[in-house]
Amino acid sequence: MFSIWEQETVLAPVDVAIAGGGFAGFWTAFHLRRRYPKARIALLEKELLPMGASTRNAGFACFGSLGELVADEAELGTEGMQRLVEIRYKGLRQIEKWFEPKCIDLDWCGGYELFPPGSVSKEKLEHDLDHINSTLKDITGKRRSFRNATGRIHRFRFGGTEHMVFNRLEGALHSGKLAALLLRTLQATGVQWMPGVAVTGFVEKNDTVEIQTAAGFQLNARNLVVANNTAAASLLPGISVTPARGQVLLTSPINDLRWSGTFHADEGYYYFRNLGNRVLLGGARNKAFDAERTDERVTTSLIQDELERFLDEVVLPGKKNTYSIEHRWSGIMGMGEEKGPVVRAVRPNVFAAVALGGIGVAVAPEAGKRISKMIQL
Numbered sequence: 001m002f003s004i005w006e007q008e009t010v011l012a013p014v015d016v017a018i019a020g021g022g023f024a025g026f027w028t029a030f031h032l033r034r035r036y037p038k039a040r041i042a043l044l045e046k047e048l049l050p051m052g053a054s055t056r057n058a059g060f061a062c063f064g065s066l067g068e069l070v071a072d073e074a075e076l077g078t079e080g081m082q083r084l085v086e087i088r089y090k091g092l093r094q095i096e097k098w099f100e101p102k103c104i105d106l107d108w109c110g111g112y113e114l115f116p117p118g119s120v121s122k123e124k125l126e127h128d129l130d131h132i133n134s135t136l137k138d139i140t141g142k143r144r145s146f147r148n149a150t151g152r153i154h155r156f157r158f159g160g161t162e163h164m165v166f167n168r169l170e171g172a173l174h175s176g177k178l179a180a181l182l183l184r185t186l187q188a189t190g191v192q193w194m195p196g197v198a199v200t201g202f203v204e205k206n207d208t209v210e211i212q213t214a215a216g217f218q219l220n221a222r223n224l225v226v227a228n229n230t231a232a233a234s235l236l237p238g239i240s241v242t243p244a245r246g247q248v249l250l251t252s253p254i255n256d257l258r259w260s261g262t263f264h265a266d267e268g269y270y271y272f273r274n275l276g277n278r279v280l281l282g283g284a285r286n287k288a289f290d291a292e293r294t295d296e297r298v299t300t301s302l303i304q305d306e307l308e309r310f311l312d313e314v315v316l317p318g319k320k321n322t323y324s325i326e327h328r329w330s331g332i333m334g335m336g337e338e339k340g341p342v343v344r345a346v347r348p349n350v351f352a353a354v355a356l357g358g359i360g361v362a363v364a365p366e367a368g369k370r371i372s373k374m375i376q377l
């Protein structure tokens, strides 16, 4: 039995309960607090120390590389691709609007994409650049978001690279600092942070959502936002989110690292950046799609060996003896049935902000804003 003090404070009914303490949940709470300064908002997170994708990613502040967007357009059509870019681009603008860049190590360093020999002709690349730039003009407000940077390849000394494209609107940030700062901001404005509380189900009764938890109590809310990434289907059976593991490695410091910035290859399936004078490299999921469709948070030799090969042959050719691999980790992305995120009302008082995909750092701020506008208190 809970005491009257508990029932009238931490367990008292709330206006909005959010299940999931990653960027989707944080940004939803952030925008709800802005719209409703006095609302009671509770953020329920399954783990004591959240280890979702939000603090296990690569920290790219990006909206998709040229090669990835060309592939997206082929799959989703022009409008589908534009919708993806729009939500990501608006999200990036929000991150820089609400937080001091230096507090989250946000650096608009610009991003590059590498194309290996024979992967795309010069003519096709020029066509793609013109086409994607004009398709994105109204979203980014720039005539040329992407430009040909093949002439700069020699500066980087990458291996196996025939063409390069530069996107000046891309940057890098520190995901851990952004998550910590968001959480501190939320707590300072009275959002109730409840770690170690897994939501196991809910029942709607009139205007109340009775939320069941694995922590031995029930919380009543006027609204529930499900923001638990790949676990969405456990609470919302109609929504399917497929797990996609992303694996990463980080090198030891490299004495004469000649470049900084963010880099993509193979339609975004490979990505690397500098972290000071270390190299963070991730991806290669396309080498084992089936095996990586899992929510097991481990690394595997298949993917890690492939990342090491890429590091040796493309990123740091001829330097293998000068560095070691200091860290390896993985995180789980949530993929929706279509490539875009699921950001919508599921029932009158139940909302979903899930399936943020592989560019969810950028998607989350705008997803949270959209959810906050759907909720009327």
Ligand SMILES: Cc1cc2nc3c(=O)[nH]c(=O)nc-3n(C[C@H](O)[C@H](O)[C@H](O)COP(=O)(O)OP(=O)(O)OC[C@H]3O[C@@H](n4cnc5c(N)ncnc54)[C@H](O)[C@@H]3O)c2cc1C
Residues within 6 Å of the ligand: 019, 020, 021, 022, 023, 024, 025, 044, 045, 046, 047, 050, 051, 052, 053, 054, 055, 056, 057, 058, 059, 060, 061, 062, 197, 198, 199, 200, 227, 228, 229, 230, 231, 245, 246, 247, 248, 282, 330, 331, 332, 333, 334, 353, 354, 355, 356, 357, 358, 359, 360, 361, 362, 363, 364
């Ligand atoms: C290796 C890797 C690299 C990436 N790189 C980038 C990048 O460079 N740039 C970029 O934009 N994006 C990147 N992403 C994608 C991005 O990190 C994700 O899209 C984003 O963080 C998803 O946020 P989320 O809040 O939806 O999920 P999460 O961060 O996973 O948060 C969901 C939370 O819900 C909790 N939860 C689960 N079930 C319950 C429950 N029943 N009750 C309560 N809580 C629950 C979980 O514990 C978790 O903390 C990368 C992802 C990975 C894995």
